[in-house]
Amino acid sequence: MVISSCSLSWISPCLSHKLNLPHSIYLPRNTATSSSNTVFCALETTPSRESHCQRRPLLLGIGALSTNLQPTNLLFAQEISDRYGSFVDYEDGYSYVYPIDWKEFDFRARDSSFEDRYLQLQNVRVKFIPTEKKDIRDLGPMEEVIYSLVKHIYAAPNQRSTIYDMQERTIDEKHYYTFEYVLASPNYSGASFATIAIGNGEYYTLIVGANERRWKRVRDQHKVVADSFRLLDI
Template sequence: MAASSLSLSWVSRTISSKLNLPNVNESLQPTAFSANNTVKCLRETTIEEESHCQRRALLLGAGAITASLFPLSPLLAEEKPANYEAFVDTEDGYSYYYPSDWREFDFLAHDSAFKDRYLQLQNVRVRFIPTDKKDVHDLGPMEQVITDLVTHVYSSPNQFATIMNMQERSENGKNYYTVEFQLASKNFTVSSFATIAIANGRYYTLIVGANDRRWKRVRNTLKVVADSFKVLDI
């Protein structure tokens, strides 16, 4: 597979500073990236150590993120794929597919969520927060934004964060960033896709994931969910 190295030359900033908000823990021809030498980082508990942690992730990733093909799954504009249901929230302005055998459940601080009836770590959830940004491009370069999110927002203290892939896509004038990542702790490891978008004065985040032991089996199924996420004008 042909690939070209990309230089990661930016000053790292957390996503909270870009949105001017408190930190939150919690064409269809895409530009895509694959980290052959994955970016790993162990989050610490102090601000100074977190900055060191992120710099370490960026240094490890420098020169390792390369261009690659990251095919998209069917989107809501097309016919709904078999074995999926569509969730459409016209009031809050977003939609996505989820596996038809999943069930809705309450996920703290999220607007909607569905999970496998037997495996609770296998789920999708969506949340949004206010922002004065108009587009994900206003947050900065995809590599910078994704690294900040995974190492400072999605990961919890004492978790190793590994970024596997990054993807950008555009549809109907809306831009989306998607990342595939892994969070490993002493007791368990989970793998996930996260897709972010900005519209309607809101910063939307969809995360769909599973226990890492099942990731190879369900990855393609969950990728359909991540690729189907769309923001709607309200």
């Protein structure tokens, strides 16, 4: 596994001008890392991709999670404690882990999503859209791609965006961008990690976030979720 980390304080004046940085703030942050329950989505024949396969909770244990993750990621699997469950979707080609006490819920037509049982603003959700691109690198330099996403897609007009550390990870020859950001408005501020990747003809986005006031307490937990996202070959 190859990981490169990008703290945005080093961005050159030329790139800063190109990205129009006054609209957004970049700050570095430190990071940290950490299943017995698995939500399993088997590959089934359906009339259309709109039809969803049944998601069945399986008590597979850490050994099964190790199998769902690729062999080169066994170390990661071994580091996951019983505090996390895993979601594996063989039909749509992705997997990730989530805090074991979260529950599945419907979130604005996302393909999958889990939320804290008591704090609904604390959740993870995954969506994907078709693309002709073959790799996340095909979208352009990581800094430009992430800045454009946060500023022009994730942030509402009344929100101020702050982007923290960026990482590019290469796992089994697949590339992932993971980044941390905060969106602040007059009435609410939320902090999140996002992981984006391209494969199987789809552009995948995982976002895991919480109220910014709780972020220090849950940040490490949420980073585990963001780092766990994997593409599966289908």
